[in-house]
């Protein structure tokens with residue numbers, strides 16, 4: 178049974194439909210990468226999966242159970258974590274408090290999970306008493322991902338975790354994503370650094386104008402000249 | 412030295428009393444804003460309501476406090492706090508939550524809270540009439556005169572029993588609030604929701620519970636502030652009218668949505684208010700022999716007359732916002 182299975186998802190903001198029947202399937206332990214032009218509906222798709230906007234048609238299943246239009250705080254209890262593209266930290270709270278909020282539903286696991294997250298992102302340990310709003314962009318991304326990992330999710334949704342990062346930081350984040358995945362977490366991530374992201378992807382989804390354009394393994398999409406020409410910058 | 416005692420009585424004590432009341436009120440307004448992003452105008456009427464509840468219970472059991480050696484209104488305060496907190500939750504369920512669920516703009520909630528203000532004022536007048544009442548029923552308000560053990564000092568420092576209670580309560584509330592917000596899980600969740608409500612939900616925080624706790628704190632502190640004000644002065648249905656401006660000024664001056672800012676703003680407004688109506692001529696009087704005859708110290712030398720005291724919060728508001736446009740503690744922009 179797939180970990181996540183979205184079929185024919187329609188949805189959008191208010192009355193306006195952005196997604197016009199999107200399909201997406203991720204198996205346990207897989208990394209899925211969504212690429213596509215700005216405004217394609219990539220973030221909208223992640224929000225639709227995470228119950229943050231109304232899905233009008235189609236279905237979304239987590240391990241066979243429908244999670245269509247289930248509220249985000251319930252999805253956290255079902256083992257999902259989400260790192261939004263923007264505003265993904267609590268700026269006035271310290272790094273450690275940000276992480277603690279991630280494990281809000283499992284207060285007894287906080288200290289054990291803090292250790293694990295600090296191990297994954299050592300810079301955060303040094304900065305743990307600093308307000309997250311005072312960190313650099315890359316460190317904030319670490320806080321955001323760390324926060325989502327604190328509940329030990331089985332499926333992690335990441336929206337452009339490397340946006341605005343230097344190549345070094347970007348590779349660092351991709352390495353961490355691979356580590357997280359190896360630890361048994363399914364990952365569905367939106368990326369603009371498409372080549373590097375597809376390189377670590379088991380599955381790649383190319384979205385355009387709210388529809389699937391190509392769906393294949395990451396490697397196959399990288400090698401597809403059509404995809405390369407239109408979506409990978411040649 | 413007599414002049415100094417006069418200053419302590421009329422500025423330090425009066426300012427601390429006014430400041431404590433404003434701080435207790437402003438904390439509630441700022442918490443409601445930080446969690447629900449609207450200015451809750453009915454807050455001052457929750458204060459009157461709380462004081463009125465204390466009055467009702469004190470009238471029912473007038474001697475109850477004497478047995479324990481505390482004023483009866485203080486004994487009744489916890490009950491009134493619980494009732495006012497329930498009222499706050501009820502008001503939210505009945506008026507604000509349906510609007511929130513429909514995703515209205517904050518201004519709609521503000522207008523709704525104005526409606527609630529009128530409703531509460533009407534209700535209180537309907538049951539209590541418009542007269543002014545004392546919360547001391549068959550009891551005497553203790554007034555402590557503390558003699559200063561310095562030769563030549565004739566005036567005592569004067570402080571009343573409710574003023575001592577008020578200042579003590581304010582200190583306890585500040586310490587407890589700090590502990591709650593920085594050390595407890597719910598307090599941190601509250602700060603998280605104030606920082607980023609969407610992310611709080613994404614993190615699995617029960618935002619409905621946070622909203623409820625916010626109303627509990629706001630309601631019970633409102634009852635406390637209203638009761639202490641009514642004990643210090645008197646219970647009047649129009650108390651809310653006089654208190655609304657200074658507590659909103661305190662909230663904004665401190666930085667909207669910042670609990671510590673609300674406390675700082677409350678004391679700032681309280682002290683500036685008392686300083687501005689303080690009669691400086693008494694402090695200057697000892698200098699009289701040194702001054703040339705032409706310079707006579709007038710009998711009354713205050714910055715503003717008592718009757719214009721109500722403009723002082725506005726003045727502080729303007730001055731502070733020019734200096735720091737988002738308030739002392741960098742508030743959330745409305």
Ligand SMILES: Nc1ncnc2c1ncn2[C@@H]1O[C@H](COP(=O)(O)OP(=O)(O)OP(=O)(O)O)[C@@H](O)[C@H]1O
Nearest residue numbers: 190193195213214215216217218219220221222262
């Ligand atoms: N909160 C919103 N309210 C209304 N429309 C929105 C909202 N957020 C996004 N949209 C619209 O939905 C469409 C898809 O936006 P989305 O954020 O999903 O794009 P994206 O693929 O993530 O783009 P990017 O690569 O720039 O992040 C856009 O046309 C955008 O205008």
Ligand SMILES: [Mg+2]
Nearest residue numbers: 219220221262
């Ligand atoms: Mg996006």
